[in-house]
Amino acid sequence: MSEYHGLFYKTVTEIKGPILVIDNVHGVGYNENVNIVLPDGSKVLGSVLETEANKAVVQVLGDTTGLDLNVSVHFTGETVKIPLSDEVIGRVFSGSFIPRDKKPPIFGEEEREVFFSVINPAARVPPHEFIQTGVSAIDGMNSLVRGQKLPIFSEAGLPHNTLAAQIARQATIIKKGAEAPEDFVVVFCAIGIKKEEYDYFRAEFEETGALNRAVMILNLADDPVIERIIAPRVALTVAEYLAFDLEMHVLTILTDMTNYAEALRIISTAREEIPARKGYPGYLYSDLATIYERAGVVIGKKGSLTQMPILTMPGGDITHPVPDLTGYITEGQLILDRDLFNKGIYPPMDVLRSLSRLMKDGIGKEKTREDHKYVADQLYVSYSEGTRARGLEKIVGREGLSERERRYLRFADDFEHKFVSQGRYENRSIEETLDIAWDILSTLPEDDLIRIEDSIIKKYYRYS
Template identity: 55%
Template sequence: MKEMEFRTASAARGGLLFMKGVPGVALGDRAAVRDHRGRLRNGLVIRSSNDLVLVEVFEGTDGLDLERTWVRFLEEPFELPLSRELLGRVFNGVGRPLDGRPPLLSPLKRPVNGAPVNPAARAYPREFIQTGISAIDGMNSLVRGQKLPVFSGSGLPHNRLAAQIVRQARLPGEEGRFAVVFAAMGVSHSDARFFQEDFESSGVLGQVVMFVNLADDPPIERLILPRTALTAAEYLAYDLDLHVLVVMTDMTNYAEALREVATAKGDVPSRKGYPGYLYSDLAEVYERAGRIRERRGSVTMIPVVSMPSDDITHPIPDLTGYITEGQVVLARDLNARHVYPPVAVLPSLSRLMKDGIGRNYTRDDHPRVASQLFASYARALEVRNLAAIIGAEELTEGDRRYLAFADAFENRFVSQGETEDRTIFETLSIAWEVLSLLPAEELIRVSEEEIAGHHRFQPLSGEVHAA
């Protein structure tokens, strides 16, 4: 059977090839599709009966003519060869080299659809990763094994932020034990080059594996690419004991490819034409982040999700948010005011922060300082809205302090340089610096001892005269 070529394609559309009369083909097996010019494409069996076999073709079905398309069913699942030589290489979504070097050969191969990790075998992530970015470290801390997406919009600096995280994210004392897996789906040539140059200039390229599908590459390949990339990441983490940071950009392109295939298959659409299984499918990808007990490495994931029309309730960011352990949301108005990184801290969240910060991890007051910043900034934004309506002059003195706090918080705490790498202690002192714009009685989420230790109330300029 493996050697037999079938020329029984009855239809081809939307990246799917419909094969008639091929009996006994296993679901999930690879297929080699040969077109009339003799070129090979990679296929995957996604539905099988003796009458009809559906093959997903990663290079797309463009240019296939049914009469001169030959398909071989390889009787093996889609696998990726794995070895240390992965590091420093560039591949496409199906694992073919794009860097002009020979294909990776290794006796060790694993199916790219990894079996789910037994929840009982997982270890709870609790090691704080310092990214050097105050809005993340201070208020939405990342821990090893977490999946924390960046929700962004077109034109916002999500790629620069992702690159900065890759450059700066370290755990002190374990510098040598990290690797980066970069999965690009449908990104532009310039974005791909930006990442490559950034990795090069920061000297991490030797620790990076790139899987790249560009904007003009076949979209169907985007369906397999994150799975291939994560198979590499899991190998690096659990076989080579490395702490792996996986950057995936852009998951919206992935979901759109999924919708394209679902439509071609005739699946019943649920929201906005996406298939009902979008949640399960995204979960298969995202849930591969984590830690496993008694394994030294970890897989930490930073997916980039661009929100169509900046809509956080769009199915892709929405379902992502239900699977990931929080989100870092970028905001257009902050970006317009030249706040970099333009992190909107209120809708941002890190679910795993609570056990990775505080005593033994960062600093004792960290959880309460973060909570206080959230509460005060939420109040400050209300005041800013009010000021926009009635004018800042009409505000009470207390409210004017909040206005000053909002500005300082955004310009001093959130905003920082693209190469500025703040320690968590620097982040916390800036936090106290901006909190000092508010009187101590307003700070009920930090303890009285902490106020005594860190709070240096600064009256507003001009307040002395008023008093």
């Protein structure tokens, strides 16, 4: 035990779920790191949840099986920190930053705290650089910009992983003029996902060579539940280092945030806190915010941190606390829909319910094309009219519909099959996306395009 410095206690009086209560301790700091050493010498990590004059409550960040009242608890006096250097790229780590790829651990010149990291709002640059994902439903109508946090809301069985991998593969910045390759890195964080999902991502990244430009932080389904609390924070600490110290452009994929929230609920219940909705703690919003807000662009740094969290909505319910609170924090959401999926449309994105709040700053004349925002706006209005006509058709039949309503029925079908639908490996440029949009908008009479300025219609409308 000579490798440990500091104080050891063998005074554990209670073990309850992932919570240990230790008596007769002195001078323990809140949130400090704890090593719990079992009689056989194996070690589990923990952190201090509550500290009192002579008592401490510790949360175990690992497997609790085999723990008993005879374990030794070692208070390190330090908070959760990880070493960082540019050697993290291409590596695979566990949720608590232990190498999983049989390579040596990272020795960084500096160690960084994992938990407390807040970007000063006055130091932020409003995100405004368009990222072309090559997916029409995103680029055309819910554009992603650098520094944004845009989650995918999905359900079990829908192809969210395929979409996330496609975005990670295809995402590029289009800069008018110079086409200089930029430092682009993917930080992938698995939170309680299944091995086969991980294998899928790994294979995708390997095939395209993206693995050499990726950092993987893995907490798989059979890894300790509590480690899920720190895994996304480890991933984001790495991402912040790459973005704001090494000035790279980082895309962070966090999947699946529902598993994270469940881990948080387990701890909250074990601490006997008063729950808010569905047993989740009242501070779920604030806690999720400390993860999602770690994205952005800051003044004076070239890099950026873009976040794409994935979460599966339990029972497809968007009002469930996890998607609901996520939607309040993130800058929009991409929603995958089972009906579209069953129709064979990929990506099955429900564009009407999806949203990118930062889209307006990333598109337009200098950035994508002058007609972009008008086209997006008009597609929304016309498609929603089409879906309304569909609802009506179910009741009165096609015969009962007016000429105009039938036109919009056709429009909605065209929109789904020509615009939204595309291949898993199809990479459309923004021009192609907008051209397809004009193909289908031109099936409507010019007068119906009420959201588009006349000069734009004149330039792009396909008069037949």
